[in-house]
Amino acid sequence: MSYGNLETLYRQVIMDHYKNPRNKGLKDGDDFYKIHLKNPTCGDDITIQVKIDNGMITDVYQDGTGCSISMSAASVMSETIKGKTVEEAFKILDNYLNMVKGEKFDAELEMGDAIVYQGVAQFPARFKCATIAWKALAQVMDEHNGNCTCDHEE
Amino acid sequence: MIKISDINKIREDFYLLKNSDLTYLDNAASSLKPQQVIDALNYYNEKLGVNVHRGVYKLSYEATDLYEKARQKVADFIHCKFKEVVFTRGASSALNLVASSYGMKYINEGDEIITSELEHHSSMLPWQHVAKVKKAKLIYVPLDAEHRITIENFKKVLTHKTKVVALTHASNVMGYITPIKEIIKLAHEVGAVVSVDGAQSVPHMKVDVKELDCDFISFSGHKMCGPTGIGVLYGKYKLLQSMDPVEFGGDMIDYVYLQDVTFKDAPYKFETGTPIIAGAIGIGAAIDYLNEIGFDFIESQESKLRIYALTQLKNIEGLQLFNPNTDTGIISFNIEGVHPHDVASAFDQENVAIRAGHHCAQPLMNCLKQVATVRASFYFYNTEKDIDNLVEAIKKAKEFFDLFK
Numbered sequence: 001m002s003y004g005n006l007e008t009l010y011r012q013v014i015m016d017h018y019k020n021p022r023n024k025g026l027k028d029g030d031d032f033y034k035i036h037l038k039n040p041t042c043g044d045d046i047t048i049q050v051k052i053d054n055g056m057i058t059d060v061y062q063d064g065t066g067c068s069i070s071m072s073a074a075s076v077m078s079e080t081i082k083g084k085t086v087e088e089a090f091k092i093l094d095n096y097l098n099m100v101k102g103e104k105f106d107a108e109l110e111m112g113d114a115i116v117y118q119g120v121a122q123f124p125a126r127f128k129c130a131t132i133a134w135k136a137l138a139q140v141m142d143e144h145n146g147n148c149t150c151d152h153e154e
Numbered sequence: 155m156i157k158i159s160d161i162n163k164i165r166e167d168f169y170l171l172k173n174s175d176l177t178y179l180d181n182a183a184s185s186l187k188p189q190q191v192i193d194a195l196n197y198y199n200e201k202l203g204v205n206v207h208r209g210v211y212k213l214s215y216e217a218t219d220l221y222e223k224a225r226q227k228v229a230d231f232i233h234c235k236f237k238e239v240v241f242t243r244g245a246s247s248a249l250n251l252v253a254s255s256y257g258m259k260y261i262n263e264g265d266e267i268i269t270s271e272l273e274h275h276s277s278m279l280p281w282q283h284v285a286k287v288k289k290a291k292l293i294y295v296p297l298d299a300e301h302r303i304t305i306e307n308f309k310k311v312l313t314h315k316t317k318v319v320a321l322t323h324a325s326n327v328m329g330y331i332t333p334i335k336e337i338i339k340l341a342h343e344v345g346a347v348v349s350v351d352g353a354q355s356v357p358h359m360k361v362d363v364k365e366l367d368c369d370f371i372s373f374s375g376h377k378m379c380g381p382t383g384i385g386v387l388y389g390k391y392k393l394l395q396s397m398d399p400v401e402f403g404g405d406m407i408d409y410v411y412l413q414d415v416t417f418k419d420a421p422y423k424f425e426t427g428t429p430i431i432a433g434a435i436g437i438g439a440a441i442d443y444l445n446e447i448g449f450d451f452i453e454s455q456e457s458k459l460r461i462y463a464l465t466q467l468k469n470i471e472g473l474q475l476f477n478p479n480t481d482t483g484i485i486s487f488n489i490e491g492v493h494p495h496d497v498a499s500a501f502d503q504e505n506v507a508i509r510a511g512h513h514c515a516q517p518l519m520n521c522l523k524q525v526a527t528v529r530a531s532f533y534f535y536n537t538e539k540d541i542d543n544l545v546e547a548i549k550k551a552k553e554f555f556d557l558f559k
Contacts, residue, residue: 003554004503010496015558042495042511043525065525067493123499 008119009126010068017072017113022079026063033140037132044070044129048078048136052144055085062133069126073117074133080112086141093134093141100130161455164447164535171535177506177543182326182354182484182513182531184376187440191379194439198432206431207405221431224438225421228386231441232371233362238394240387240421241434245353246276248372248387249320251424252349253280255397256370257318263289266315268346270295270303271517272325272332277351278517281320295321300479301521303332308340316346323355323371327513327529328477329484331355335366342367347393353377357533358456358482360449363388375433380440384433387424394420401426452534456483459532463541470548476522483532489548492555494526500551506543 026034032049039045046064050057060078064071081089096114098105102121120130165171167188170178178186198220204211206218228239242248261267261284269278271294278292285292293316296307303321312319319341323334338348347369355361356371357378363371370393375384389397399406399417406426408416417423444452460483467475467487476486489497494510501508509529512519519525530544 003500003550006500006503006554009499010554010558012558019558043519067495069496125502126495126499129495 005119005122009123011116011119013113013116014072014076015068017075018068021062021071021075023061023075023082024063026061027059032059032061033143035136035139035143037136037139039066039070039128039132042067042128044132046070046074046132046136048074048133048140050137050140050144052086052141055087057081057084057086057089066132067129069120069129070132073130076113076117077133077137080114081137086144089137090141093138096134097131100127161535161537165537167443168535175505177504177540177547179530179532179536179540179544180507180509181533181536182377182529183509184382185357185379185533186535187376187381188379188443190443191381191436191439195381195432195436198435205428207429217431220435220438221429224434224441227438227441231445232356232386232388233364234388235391237419237421238388238391240389240394240424241430242372242385242387242424243383243430244376244385245351245372245374246385248370248385249276249349249351250280251387251400252370252372252389253284253320254400255424256347256349256393257281257284258287259396259398261285261288261290261317264315265290265317266293266313267291268293268295268308268311268316268319268321268341270321271297271521272301272303272328272330273320273322273515273517274326274351274353275514275516276353277320277322281318290317291315297521300477301328301518302330303337305333305336305340308337312340312344312346314344316341316344319346319348320351321348322351322353323361324352324358324482324484325515325518326354326484327486327515327518327527329354329480329482329486329531330477331481334368338367338369354482354484357444359453369393375437375440378437378440379443381433381436384430384437386437389420391420394424397424399423399426403427405429447534455534455536456532459483459536459538459541460485462538463530463532463544466541466545467548470545470552472552473548476524476527483536485530486527487530488524488527489552489555491559492551494528496555497528497551500554501544501547504543504547504550506547508544 034049036047044066049061051059060082062074062078092111095105095109100120168186170176202217204213206221225239229236267281293311298304341348349370350368352371352373356373371388376382403426406423472490474488498510511526
């Protein structure tokens with residue numbers, strides 16, 4: 001049976017992260033940056049915790065509720081940026097946002113499983129799902145860099 | 155009198171139904187607009203396009219005439235007086251007007267306002283605000299096991315302190331019809347006024363405000379074949395007259411002094427500034443259209459579709475049906491293990507338009523213990539084929555997401 005475009009969005013990797021999320025569950029401790037984002041129109045609710053040592057992202061945790069795209073993206077994001085510097089993470093983030101928007105992006109840039117979200121470009125209604133965790137990351141890194149926008153609600 | 159066999163002729167009036175393979179089942183959010191309504195809007199925008207009321211020239215006179223004739227059409231449609239029809243931006247705006255005008259003036263500390271967890275946010279939030287500001291109590295009718303408002307439970311919360319009852323006539327998620335006539339009678343016995351959210355009832359059934367004896371009812375144009383941006387607040391004239399305007403400015407005044415002002419009578423004191431002229435003409439044309447179709451047809455078509463849909467949906471394994479006893483063309487469900495937004499994307503691939511989300515009813519989602527549901531909602535132009543397409547889309551979505559189990 002043909003599922004049309006659906007297969008370009010719901011890739012095996014995405015559904016695997018949805019069913020078996022990585023770095024799921026929040027940790028105690030105040031050495032984490034922590035951001036809680038919600039999309040009140042659809043109910044996505046996500047919290048991410050990031051530890052940054054000397055400009056290096058050393059630990060990431062995520063938790064929340066939402067659709068397969070938003071939840072898997074949080075899992076993928078946590079894996080992709082762990083061990084990266086803030087500067088590298090910003091590069092991946094910008095590239096990812098361009099990719100899911102359907103704009104020009106650098107296909108050579110190493111971004112792990114995040115590359116499978118290319119299909120989102122054909123589902124503009126799901127753009128917010130694919131980006132909510134990444135937007136939380138952007139806020140964490142802004143806060144770390146001292147540029148807190150304090151716009152914690154998506 | 156329209157016959158069932160005329161359904162194809164009806165569908166010709168709607169561009170998308172005639173020219174695409176769209177299965178449109180999101181009517182509780184907004185209905186499609188027939189050509190007749192679009193023509194009426196175009197006539198005003200193209201041939202008139204001028205302001206109403208104060209213009210002395212011919213074009214302005216005709217625009218005024220059409221605007222006020224639309225008010226009469228609404229009055230005839232719901233069986234009230236011409237001057238009891240206030241045009242608003244929509245049902246939300248109308249519901250808010252009752253709370254911010256009547257509520258703010260007449261609710262005092264310790265008074266009780268009854269609403270329910272079945273409400274659309276636009277029905278309960280304006281009263282939550284009034285209750286907070288006025289230190290009144292917001293009381294929720296306990297819903298029964300299938301999340302209905304019942305007379306029995308309403309009696310449990312009605313007291314001599316009840317000043318306002320704000321309830322939905324038809325639930326936008328569960329499709330239940332509230333026994334509103336009996337509730338109004340009981341509320342009046344303790345001297346409370348009743349504001350009815352008619353957004354999901356007025357488009358689908360004959361609503362006679364005199365027969366219901368409701369004090370206020372609010373509804374939107376765009377859910378009944380009219381344009382967006384127009385709605386109606388009906389209020390008993392005595393009540394409307396006793397209320398203060400909430401917006402001040404053009405067109406609503408009688409005489410302006412430097413330190414004081416007198417207002418026009420209702421409904422005009424609530425229609426500040428240039429009114430929603432095109433919208434009113436549009437809702438007037440929508441009413442003409444619905445009258446031509448007739449509520450006999452609308453109700454029988456929707457009831458036929460409801461029975462047909464429920465029979466099939468009940469037999470789909472892994473489908474959680476939240477309102478198997480719905481009274482209207484609104485059906486809420488989830489596919490087990492699949493988030494409603496993923497379902498909606500899958501349906502979209504089949505060109506089946508439904509709604510996934512909390513439907514502006516978060517308290518009800520908590521009652522149902524769901525973050526969101528999928529909602530399919532019918533109107534008179536839907537057919538059994540649309541239901542078949544829905545069922546096929548459900549089966550296909552299930553099959554697709556099962557691949558990842």
